[in-house]
Amino acid sequence: MKLEEVKDIIKDIPLGSTLEVIKKNGDIIQVSLQSYEVAGTEKKSYDGIEVPALPEALIVGGGTRFGNWRLDIEDLVQIARVG
Secondary structure: OOHHHHHHHHOOOOOOOEEEEEEOOOOEEEEEEOOOOOOOEOOEEEOOEEEOOEOOEEEEEOOOOOOEEEEEHHHEEEEEEOO
8 A cells, every 4th residue: 555545544533443454465454543643764873773764654553462563554455444
C-alpha cells in the first residue's frame, strides 16, 4: 500500500478501533489502531551507536500482553475496520 492510501483509510476510524489487516505474506490479523501517525523515522547516530531509519508504518496494538508495534505500510495489502 501507499502512504496516502493508508492515511485516507484510517482518517475516519476512531483510535482504539479493531482493524483487520491483510499482509502481503497472506497473514490476516486483528489489531487495534493506536495512532494516526504513519511517518517513518530518520537514521540517527549517538556517540558510536547508530539507529537505522524506519519506513512508514501503522502503529497498532494487540492487547495488553503484546503492547504496541509497527506494521510497515509496504507489507500491507488491505485494511478494514471490524465491527
